[in-house]
Amino acid sequence: MAAATAATTDGRARVRILLIDDHDLFREGLKYLLPVLDSKVQYFEAGTLDDALQLKCEEGFDLILLDYYMPGVNGMDALEKCRQTFESATLVVVSGEEDPRIIRQSIEQGASGYIPKSSSRDDLVEALRLVLAGGTYLPSHAYRPVSPAISFAVQQSDAGNEIMITKLSRRQFEVLMKAVQGKSNKTIARELDISDHTVKAHLSVAFRTLGVQNRTEAVYAAAKLGIQPGQSTRYEEVAQQ
Incomplete structure (x- = not known):
């Protein structure tokens, strides 16, 4: 059955993380690693997807860590079910694949990152910090050409988009960051109090600037550039008003 463990008991605001993985040893290891990430972590765990989907958290989860291969369920289906059930949570795949x-x-399905289980302890902690800050984590080998479009997006990011991205307005940059986080146009429009049409217009400009065609390519390009909310304020500082 699903279980919950609070890492602190002092009543302070907590980071609520749910790990969905069928391997007891991995869940147990991560449980003791998470306080290194943040002493205010509240840790939840589930050994099956069904248990996870039934798990309730009054405040909602901040981060869902999902093993790609779970018994009896396809990885893409598991991602979709988690997206539908935990709408406000950041979803990250942690897998041996x-x-x-x-x-x-996984990124196309809405994941905000992909962390291999072969990652070192330090890499895992830094990856989790990145996604909790609103960024997208991809392992270095993810940039191997898996399609002409992704290859082009990565090449473009290496060829000067770090300068080009600063030509975006602050609002265009803000919309791009929310899109890279996997948020829908409607969610972005609601959060920024703008119309869906305006969101689409801002994304169109941002995609052209990055030299990409869609959100997935934008995620790869932004991740390659190291652009993420809260950790790349230099982009926001130089962005046009």
Whole structure:
């Protein structure tokens, strides 16, 4: 059955993380690693997807860590069910599968990152910090060409988009960051109090600037550039008004 463990008991605001993984040893190891990430972590765990989907958290989860291969369920289906059930949570795949195509499919399905289980302790902690800050984590081998479009997006990001991105307005940059986080146009419009049409217009400009065609390519390009909310304020500082 699903279980919950609070890492602190002092009543302070907590980071609520749910790990969905069928391997007891991995869940137990991550449980003791998370306080290194943040002493205010409240840790929840589930050994099956069904248990996870039944788990309730009054305040909602901040981060869902999902094993790609779970018994009795396809990885893409598991991602979709988690997206529908935990709408406000950031969703990240943590898996032993390292195929770049699977990584891309996970991002296309709405994951905000993909962390291989082969990652070192330090890399895992830094990856979690990144996604909790609103960024997108991809392992370095994810940038291997899995399609002409992704290859082009990565090449473009290496060829000067760090300068081009600063030509976006602050609002265009803000909309791009929310899109990279996996938020829908309607969600972005609601959060920024603008119309869906305005969101689409801002994304169109941002995609052209990055030299990409869609959100998935934008995620790869932004991740390659190291652009993420809260950690790349230099982009926001130089962005046009």
